[in-house]
Amino acid sequence: MSLERSIKFAPAWDRRGESAGVHGVQIDFTLKNAVSAVTFELFTDWMLPKTLEWWKETGLGRGHRTQGGAMRLCRTVPQYEDQKPATDCPHLGTCYSDFGFSAPEFIFLPALIERGEEAMWEEMGKFLTPEEENHE
DSSP, X not given: OOOEEEEEEEOOEEEGGGTOEEEOOEEEXXXXXXXXEEEXXXXXXXXXXXXXXXXXXXXXXXXXXXXXXXXXXXXXSOSSTTOOOEEEETTTEEEEEEEESSHIIIIIHHHHHHHOHHHHHHHHHTTSOOXXXXXX
């Protein structure tokens, strides 16, 4: 089974004027095989300078920290009845995707912090569908 790893950085943003709030730098770790992909979205507290100033003035940034944000699972076959395909999957083209919010914070991030990068990739790999189990 051939696995592909990728890491993507998205810049911080401040969209308060668009009612979208603020967001720090986001790091997406993706592990992929031929039939599935798992992405660990790491939300950092690395904000734009103007956002930091605003946070200091308002106190809203107090307690904000780097955290496991979301896990996106992409598969080439549906995972439940009537699941609709996404045609714009950056990893598989067309896929059946779902999101989770516990694994990033309680599995992937602790693995990265406590045991390093290889442990994080290992934990992510447990969420991939083995290629031989793909039933189309």
